[in-house]
Amino acid sequence: MVHSRIELDGTSLTCDLVTRAARADVMIAISGAGLARARDAWHTVRRVAERRPVYGRTTGVGANRAVEVEWEDADAHGLRLMRSHAAGAGPLVRDEVVRAMLVVRANQIAAGGSGVDPGVLEALADALNLGVLPPVPVYGAIGTGDLTALASTALCLIGERAWLDGGLDGGAGASPDAGLARGPHFPLSSADALAFMSSNAATLGEAALAVADLRTALSASVVIAALSLLAVRGSREPFAPAVHAAQPVQAEVAAVMRSLLAYEPGAPARIQDPYGYRAFPQVHAPAVEAARHAESTVTRVINSAAENPLVDVADVEVWHNGNFHTAGTGLALDAARLALFQAGALSAARLGTLAEPSFTGLRPFQADVEAASGIMILEYVAHSALADVRRQAAPAALGSAVLSRGLEEHAGFATQSARATGEAVAAYRITLACELVAAVRALRMQGRAPSGGPLRAAFDQATAVLPESVADRPLDADIAIAADLVPDLARLPPNEH
DSSP states (O other): OOOEEEEOSSSSHHHHHHHHHHOOOEEEEEOOOHHHHHHHHHHHHHHHHTTSTTTTTTTTOGGGOOOOOOGGHHHHHHHHHHHHHHOOOEOOOOHHHHHHHHHHHHHHHHHHHSSSOOOOHHHHHHHHHEEEEEOEEESSSSSOOOHHHHHHHHHHHHSOOEEEEEEGGTTTTOOOTTOOOOOOOOOOGGGGGGHOOOHHHHHHHHHHHHHHHHHHHEEEEHHHHHHHHTTTOOOOOOOOOOGGGOOOOHHHHHHHHHHTTTOOOOOSSSSOHHHHHTTTTHHHHHHHHHHHHHHHHHHHHHOOOOOOOOTTTTTTEEEETTTTHHHHHHHHHHHHHHHHHHHHHHHHHHHHHHHHHHSSSSSGGGGGSTTTTTTHHHHHHHHHHHHHHHHHHHHHGOOOOBBBTTTTTOOOOOHHHHHHHHHHHHHHHHHHHHHHHHHHHHHHHHHHOSHHHHHHHHHHHHHHHHHOOOOOOOOHHHHHHHHHHHHHHTTOOOOOO
């Protein structure tokens, strides 16, 4: 059963909508305004191509840009482009990333700057609604256009390559030609080949998923940090309004913490807590700001006619430009990962306090008997996940490439940045899960619970699903359960984003 409908109009797509379209059972439709913009661009580019060269439409591509396509070879030219560029390698990317790519590319075309036949919009919507996907291997893009992914999509549209059943989830190692699913066919013209492929839709789709997940994890982390502070009887002084008067986002984070702890009586156990609590707003706020910037950057681009060449309907012109380059997106994602590592380091530090008797009043590692291991292993798991966040935080923008006989001498590697961001957020979520398991267990063993409000709701949600036993036993299931709770906890506090 389809639960909702998302209409793509080229102007109002959000990262949340991309995520819903990629992960939920929704119907995708194309708005009339989006179809009209695409149709106008299609008519315009054909008029322009009659009087001047248009890159990829009447000329070769890359270093062949100066080679004009003879009229008798025009039909074969685009087909050669599609075939030659469908050359990705490695395992197939996850289904949700491919769905996100199709959603973003349809929305970009509906923005009205590509000049692609507007009929392709309904074909892309049909593919999404039928649950079929083009095969998209992991390797093939460096932030200057997802040519291999969209060439593979184009071959599926014209019937030269089989669609994959969406249920395959991009099975690792599968052949790009192994699909059996029937999908929509559309006679994409040769002249439209490059215009359809020249997009960063796969990179942007993956980036949209990553920043949506990042926002969720950061929201949940405030709740988890509050539970930890309660378990160690921490001070609320670091969240006083006067402390953050000069820093607006810090003030927002501190306000959320105050609201979560508003119901809790009692004096703190110490005059100053470790940085994991005392400096929480100062470290969390930059992560929130970086996530906001990344999300606004991705949202702006997925609603732009970011094409090369760009069809200008108003002036009946085509502009050759650098819109294929996603430097801004990659840099925003790079910054978000660096800030995320700092937030993750504080989560691991708080976990350390939850294993320490001087903070919890319990046995070392919250053990049930002397010399038992308790939650000892959670620190290892959390730091293992944090090590991956640190590894993924390396800026992808530090890469460099010179391609196509020296004509294309720069790349931002936004594709790698988007992938690294998704992986870093997934690892951060594991670190948070370890902290949540430890905080809830400490409060249970202390015979305490939050007194009310959203923090009590979070505690109740966690205790309803986390095992109560404190005997030494495997904790892997506890971590998995806690990780699954992160989206629910993210919906509890006032939204600091």
